[in-house]
Structure formats: C-alpha cells, structure tokens
Amino acid sequence: MSGELRAYYARRAREYERIYEKPERQEDLARLAALLADDLAGHEVLEIACGTGYWSQVIARSARRLHATDAVAEPLEIAKAKDWPPDKVTFGTCDAYDPAAAPGDFTALFAGFWWSHVPRPDLPAFLDAVHRRLGPGGRVVFVDNRFVAGSSTPIAETDGDGNTYQLRPLSDGSRHRVLKNFPDRAEFTALLDGRARNLDLVELPYFWRLRYEVAG
Template sequence: MKLYYSDRAKEYERVYFRDDPIRQQGQINIQGTMKEFFKNRNVLEIACGTGYWTQFVQQEAEHITAIDFSPEVLSIAKEKDIPSNKVTFLRGDAYNLESITGNFDAGLANFWFSHIPKARIQEFLKQLHFKLGEGSRIFMADNVYIRALGGTLIKKENDENTYKIRTLENGSKYEIIKNYYTETELRNIFGPYSNDLEVHYGQCFWWISYTTR
C-alpha cells in the first residue's frame, strides 16, 4: 500500500476530475460539509495524500496538521498554494499518532478508511480518539462500491478484507486492500464512539461525522 501510493503520487488527483456529474456533485458536497464542520478547529488529518482535501478544509479551520507516510505525496502537497501558517505537512504513521505533537480538537481521514485492514479498525479508532480527546469532531469520507468502477473486487479464502488490482501509467500493478461498507456497517463501527453520529450514504461516496464521547 505504501509503495503503491508513493508510485502513484503524480497520478493521485486525477480520480477527482472524472467527467461524472454525480461524482463531482458528491465531492462538492463533501467539501462544503467539511469546511463548516471544521470551522475554527485545530485539525489532525490522517493520510492527507497530496493535500487535495486539505486545501478546502484550511479555508475555515484554525490550523491543520496533515500527515502521510509517503514523502512523494507530501512533496506534491507542499507545492500547493496553501498558507504555511494554516497547514503543517508531516511524515507520519496513521497507526502511531503518539509521535505527532500538537493539541487537536478535530480529526479528518478521507479515503483512508477503506484501506485499513478490518482487524486494525478498532486499533486505529481508539488511538485516534485518545489522541484527540473527548468532545473532538471527526469526519471521514470514502467510496461506495460501484461494480463497474475501479476493477474487479477480489475476495480471498479466510480473509475478511477485499482487494483490487490497480495499474499505474507505467504499467506497474499493485494489489491493494479496498474494503467497502454498507450504511448499517458504518453505523455499527462508529456508533459506539458517539451520541451524534451522522451518516450520509450517496451514490458514489459515503461520509460520516460525529463528536467523540
């Protein structure tokens, strides 16, 4: 996964410019919801990639510390026209947030949740909530499964995760974890952590928001 996203860095954002009105409207909705949700907040962004979503959130947030494991995507993110006083890009591990310094009252993880092995979901969420503390706001968005898009979904015996084969422009192929969730599954996963969970389940994307207990 780490090698895939490093090699894919220069192609990363093309997925957001597909000629599909439904997808484009979904992305606009996510942008607007995030900007309002994170207004005046100190945000810890997990797996920020090339900073595509960061550039929208920073317009309303107090500050964002955006982390990613890949130096290649972070290099592209740092080239964006984003004020340095609003965003700090750092190399970091989503499963080891203790090493990230700062006081945060919000967390963002867009298009990362589907790549988490299901056996590590609770590990990830518990340490994220511990890092942020009670009363913090969390927002996540990811893909809804569409059969004809993104290649064949691969299932393996005795493996609860699903996978997809991704081919880059240079012809290299990678098998990556890509898990999809129903609305009910999302409520079951995130519901225990909040009293105000909101789940939006659209045609192309889902997004959830809540305040930590």
C-alpha cells in the same frame, strides 16, 4: 500489507489526483467539499493520510488550523508545494496508526479515503488510537468511496476477514493488489457503538462521509 500500500502510493503520487477527474463524480465531490468545509469550520485539525493535499486545500479554507500528515514522502512533497493560506497549515510525517506521534493539540481529526485501506480486524485499534489522540468531545470526520459497478475498480478478491482487494494498474505498466474495503451503515454503527456520539453518515452515490464526536 502496510509496506505494500506505502510503496504503491509512493509510485502513484504524481498521477493520484486523476481519480478526482472522473466526470460522473464531480457533483458528489462538490457536495463532499461543502460538507467538509462546514464540518471542520473553526477547528484545529489533524489530518492523517493527507496524500497530495486535495482535501487539505478544502479544509484549510474554513479550519482555524490544519496539520496535514502522511507516512509517504512522495505525495507529501506534492501537498507541500501547493498554495496555502499563510500561517495556518503545517505538514509532517505520521503513521495513521500512531496519531499520538503528531505534535500539537487538536479539536478534530480528518482522514480522506483512508478508512477503506485499514484491514477490518485493525479498525477497532485504529479508531481507539484516533479517539485517544483527540479525547472526549473531539470531532472525527472520514470520507471514502462507495462501490459503484462500472465506475469503481472491480473487486478481485475477498479474504477470510471480509477484506476486499482490487488489482490496480499504474501508468508505468505495473499492477498492484490493493486492499480497498467498502463499509456500510451497519458496520459503522457496530464499530462506533460506545465509542462515538452524534453519528452522522451521509451516503452520496459515489462517496460516504461520516462525522461524529468521541464518546467519554
């Protein structure tokens, strides 16, 4: 699955940011940007699965420092080519499941639209790796989609672990089966019980934002 996901995002890189142009989502996107700028102000941030750097640009405005990473070269090259504040932003290749591989010390970790691509059985190990990377007290922020009928790509399939899949077309005519989960408050609470403190979930019509500190 992981290899398929990477291949899909490599092919999608040049058209990726069209997703941020949907008119009905603009108000929520502005609210998310304001939340993130506040959540990560003054932090030394490790971003995983940064893609084309759409949210990196938001974070770079208020963070003290940002190291933005992705496992796929194509979106990362687009991110690097954007305008960045001097001496504040660096880039690197990193597997989101192995954040220990990213060099440096960080006070916060951010991932946008990544949680939904983590198979449900892999979430505990993924979160533990993130938490080990930061240490107790480290701030973690995730944002992702809520499912909205008529706006979201329909769910085509659900597997035995409760993972949901969409069939997504690209402009080259190809179609891709992509894991895309839509977690709810109960799932966050169950997964993070004992792993996190100060859990703060904001549910907007189209997106959610989860912020907490690593327990310990």
